[in-house]
Amino acid sequence: MRASPAAQGGRWLVILLGFLYFFLPILALAIFSLWAGGTRYDFSAYAHILQDPQFRQTFGLSFMLALETIVISLVLVVPAAFWVNLRAPGLRNVLGLLSVLSFVVPPIVLVGGLSALYRGPEWFVGTPQFLVAGYVVLALPYTYRTLDTGLRALDLQTLSEAAQSLGAGWGTLLWRVILPNISAAVLGAALLTFAIVLGEFTFANVLLFNTFAVYINYIGQTQSTPAAALSLISLAVTWLAMLVMLRVGRGRVALGGTR
Amino acid sequence: MKASTEGPALLAVPPAPRAGREHRRAWLSTALFVGPLLAVLLAFLIVPAFAVLVGAFRADGVDGAPGGFTLAHLRELAQPQYMTGLRNSLLLSGGSAVIGTVIGGLLAYAVMGDGGPAWLRNPLIAFSGVAANFAGVPLALAFVATLGTTGMVTRLLSGIGINLYQHGFNLFTFGGLMLVYAYFQIPLMVILITPALDGLRREWREAAENLGASAAQFWRMVGLPVLAPSLLASAVLLFGNAFSAYATAYALTSGALPLLPLQIGAVLSGNVLSDPHLGQALALLVIAVMTVTMLAYTTLERLGSRWRR
Numbered sequence: 001m002r003a004s005p006a007a008q009g010g011r012w013l014v015i016l017l018g019f020l021y022f023f024l025p026i027l028a029l030a031i032f033s034l035w036a037g038g039t040r041y042d043f044s045a046y047a048h049i050l051q052d053p054q055f056r057q058t059f060g061l062s063f064m065l066a067l068e069t070i071v072i073s074l075v076l077v078v079p080a081a082f083w084v085n086l087r088a089p090g091l092r093n094v095l096g097l098l099s100v101l102s103f104v105v106p107p108i109v110l111v112g113g114l115s116a117l118y119r120g121p122e123w124f125v126g127t128p129q130f131l132v133a134g135y136v137v138l139a140l141p142y143t144y145r146t147l148d149t150g151l152r153a154l155d156l157q158t159l160s161e162a163a164q165s166l167g168a169g170w171g172t173l174l175w176r177v178i179l180p181n182i183s184a185a186v187l188g189a190a191l192l193t194f195a196i197v198l199g200e201f202t203f204a205n206v207l208l209f210n211t212f213a214v215y216i217n218y219i220g221q222t223q224s225t226p227a228a229a230l231s232l233i234s235l236a237v238t239w240l241a242m243l244v245m246l247r248v249g250r251g252r253v254a255l256g257g258t259r
Numbered sequence: 260m261k262a263s264t265e266g267p268a269l270l271a272v273p274p275a276p277r278a279g280r281e282h283r284r285a286w287l288s289t290a291l292f293v294g295p296l297l298a299v300l301l302a303f304l305i306v307p308a309f310a311v312l313v314g315a316f317r318a319d320g321v322d323g324a325p326g327g328f329t330l331a332h333l334r335e336l337a338q339p340q341y342m343t344g345l346r347n348s349l350l351l352s353g354g355s356a357v358i359g360t361v362i363g364g365l366l367a368y369a370v371m372g373d374g375g376p377a378w379l380r381n382p383l384i385a386f387s388g389v390a391a392n393f394a395g396v397p398l399a400l401a402f403v404a405t406l407g408t409t410g411m412v413t414r415l416l417s418g419i420g421i422n423l424y425q426h427g428f429n430l431f432t433f434g435g436l437m438l439v440y441a442y443f444q445i446p447l448m449v450i451l452i453t454p455a456l457d458g459l460r461r462e463w464r465e466a467a468e469n470l471g472a473s474a475a476q477f478w479r480m481v482g483l484p485v486l487a488p489s490l491l492a493s494a495v496l497l498f499g500n501a502f503s504a505y506a507t508a509y510a511l512t513s514g515a516l517p518l519l520p521l522q523i524g525a526v527l528s529g530n531v532l533s534d535p536h537l538g539q540a541l542a543l544l545v546i547a548v549m550t551v552t553m554l555a556y557t558t559l560e561r562l563g564s565r566w567r568r
Contacts, residue, residue: 007474014369015379018362018445022390025401025442028411032404076296083292087285091293098300100557104549105308106503108520109542112527113307116314116535133303140300170288201395201506206527217396217510220403228404231397238397242389259394259443259504 026235033229045229054215055230061128062212066197069135070190073143076136078186081147082178086156099141107138107202115207128209135197142196143189150185154178188245195241199234311546314539332540340517345544347433348519352501355440360494362441363448371456373464384453387446394443399510402439406430431512439507444497451496455489455563492559499552503545519545 034041049055084091105113114134118125159181163173179186201213210218216234220227315333318326335341370379405412406423407430413423429435459482467477483490505520514521519541526538 008374011369011372011375014365015376018366018369022386022442022446024412025398025405028405029397029401031411076299079292080296083289088289088293091289094297098304100553101308102304103499103503104546104553105304105311106505106520106545106549108503108505108523108527109311109545110304110307112523112535112538112542113309113311114303115527116539117307117310133299136299137304195392199392199395199397201510202524205506205509206524208528213396213506216400220396220400220510221513224400224403227400231400234397235393235401238392239389242392243385246385246388259500259507 029228029232029235033225033232035225035228045225049226049229049233052226054210058210058212058215061210062198062200065128065131065135065211066194068129068132069139069197070193072132073136073139073193074186074189077140077143077147077189078179078182079174081144081151082156082174085148085151086160095144099144102137102141107134107200108206110134110137111203111206128204128211131200131203131207131209131211134203135193135200138200138203139193139196142192146189146192147182147185150182150188151178154181184248187248191241191245191248195238195245198241199238308546311539311542314536315543317536317539319534319536332534332536333543335537336540336544341519341522341541344517344519344522344541347517348502349548351433351437351440351518352498354437355444355501356494356497358437358441359444359448359497360490363445363493364452364490366445367449367452367456371453373461383449387449390446391443391450394504395506396510398439398442399507402430402435402442402511406435406438433516436508436511436516439511440501440504443507444501447497447500448493451493452486452489455486459485486563488559488565489563492556492563495552495556495559499549499556502548502552 031041033045034043036042036044080095084095102110111134114130118130124130156178159177160173163177168177199213200211201217203209204211204214205217212234216227216230219230316328316330318329318331367383369375370383402410404410406428407413408424410430416423430438463481463485464477467481472480503520505524508514508516508518508521509524512521514525523538523541523545526535526541
C-alpha cells in the first residue's frame with residue numbers, strides 16, 4: 001500500500017522535529033563554547049581549559065579510574081561469563097537477577113549504602129579508589145551482557161576440549177584461546193565502561209571526590225563558556241567510545257550509567 | 260564404550276563411582292570462576308542494599324552502636340517536603356515516560372515503519388544508542404546553552420519578539436527538567452520499541468486491507484493491540500530510568516528542586532541537618548518504587564515478546 005501524502009508529510013515532519021530537538025542543544029553547546037564575549041568567537045575557552053591544572057588532574061583521575069574499572073571488571077566477568085556458558089547454565093538466572101538488582105538500586109541509593117557500610121580503612125575509603133568498587137557494580141549489567149553475547153557466539157565446548165586435549169590448563173585456555181576469540185566483545189565492554197566512568201557524577205559528588213564530571217559541574221556554576229567547552233569534550237569522548245562500541249560489538253546500548 | 264556422538268553427554272555425566280569427587284571438583288571450579296564476581300557483588304551491591312533496608316528501620320544507638328528497631332524514620336517520610344519530593348519524582352518520571360513513549364514511538368515508526376526511509380534506519384539506531392547515554396552534567400549544560408536565560412534559542416526567539424521567560428517558561432524548573440529528560444528518554448524508547456515494530460508483520464496489514472479494513476481500523480484492531488504490551492513495558496522502563504536519575508537534575512537545578520533522589524543526595528552530603536537513617540528511609544521508598552517498576556517491566560516484556568519469533 002502506498003502511504004497517503006498526508007501520512008508521508010507527517011512522517012517527515014516527525015523526523016525533522018526529532019532532528020531539530022536532538023541537534024540544537026549540541027549546536028548551541030558548540031557555539032557557546034566558542035563565545036569570547038560580545039560578538040567575538042574564538043578558541044580561548046579551550047585554551048583556558050588546557051592551561052587549567054585542575055582539568056588535567058580531574059580528567060587524569062577519571063581516566064585512571066576508568067582503566068582500573070575496566071581491568072577489574074574484565075578479570076571478574078570474563079571467567080564468570082565463560083563458566084556460566086560452558087558448565088553452569090543454572091547460574092545464568094542468578095547473574096540476570098543481579099543485573100536487574102543493580103537497576104532497582106539506583107546509584108544515589110547504592111552510594112548511600114556503601115558509605116554507611118564502609119567507614120574504613122582510610123587507605124580504601126578515603127581515596128578515590130573506593131569509587132572503583134561502585135563503578136564495577138554500575139558497569140556490570142553492560143559488561144556482563146556484552147561479554148555474554150560474545151561468548152554465546154563461540155562453540156565453547158569444542159574450543160575447551162581441543163585446548164585441554166593439547167595440554168592447556170584453565171589459565172592458558174582463558175588467556176590464549178577464549179580471550180582472543182572475544183576481543184571485539186572485550187573492546188566493546190571496555191569502551192562502554194570507559195564512557196560510563198568518565199561521565200559518572202553521582203558517586204563522586206556524594207563522596208566528595210573531584211572527578212571529571214564533578215569538575216565540569218563546578219566550572220559550570222562560575223564560568224559558563226569553559227564549562228560548555230568541557231561538556232563538548234566530554235560529549236565527544238563519550239560518543240566516540242559509544243560509536244566504536246556499536247561498530248565492533250554490534251551490541252545494543254540500552255541504559256547508560258550516568259544520568 | 261558408547262558411540263562417539265555421545266561424547267559431550269559422557270563428559271557431562273561422570274561415571275557413578277567417582278561421582279562424589281567429580282561433584283566436589285565441579286563445585287570447586289564453579290566457585291573459582293564465578294565466585295570472585297559474586298563475592299564483589301555481595302560486598303558492593305547486595306550487602307549495601309540490605310544495609311539501606313535495615314538502616315531505614317534502625318533507631319540511633321549510643322556512640323555509633325546500632326540501636327533497636329523503629330518505624331519512626333518511615334513516619335518521618337510523611338513530612339510535607341518528602342511527600343512533595345515523591346509526588347514531583349512520580350510526575351517527572353511519569354510525564355517524561357509518556358513524552359518519551361509517544362514521541363520515541365512515533366519517531367521509530369516514522370523511520371522504520373512500512374514505507375519509511377530505509378537509509379535512515381541504521382543511523383537512527385546508532386544515534387539513539389549514543390543519545391540515550393548522553394545525560395548528566397554535560398546534557399544539563401547543553402540545555403542551558405540552548406534554552407537558558409542567555410541560551411541560543413532563547414536569544415533567537417527574543418530577536419523575533421518572543422520572550423520565553425516572560426511567557427512563563429523556565430528551564431530550571433519542573434517543566435524545563437521534563438524537556439531535558441526527554442533528550443535521553445526518546446532515544447531509549449526508539450531502542451526499546453524497534454524489535455516490536457520489526458515484529459509487526461507486513462502480512463497482517465495486507466490481510467487486514469484485503470478484508471477491507473482502513474488504516475485506522477488496522478491500528479485499532481490489530482496494530483496497537485499487538486504493540487500494546489511492548490509499548491507499556493517500554494514506558495514502564497522509561498519511568499524507572501527517570502525515577503532513578505540524579506546527575507542531570509542536580510546539575511540543572513543545583514539540587515534545589517524537591518525530587519526524591521536529590522533529597523537523598525542532600526541528606527547524604529550533609530547539606531541538610533538530618534540523620535542518616537532518614538536518608539535510608541527515603542532510599543527504601545525509591546527501592547520500593549523501582550522494584551514495582553522492574554516487576555511490571557519483566558511481566559509486560561514477556562507478554563510483548565509473544566509476537567516476536
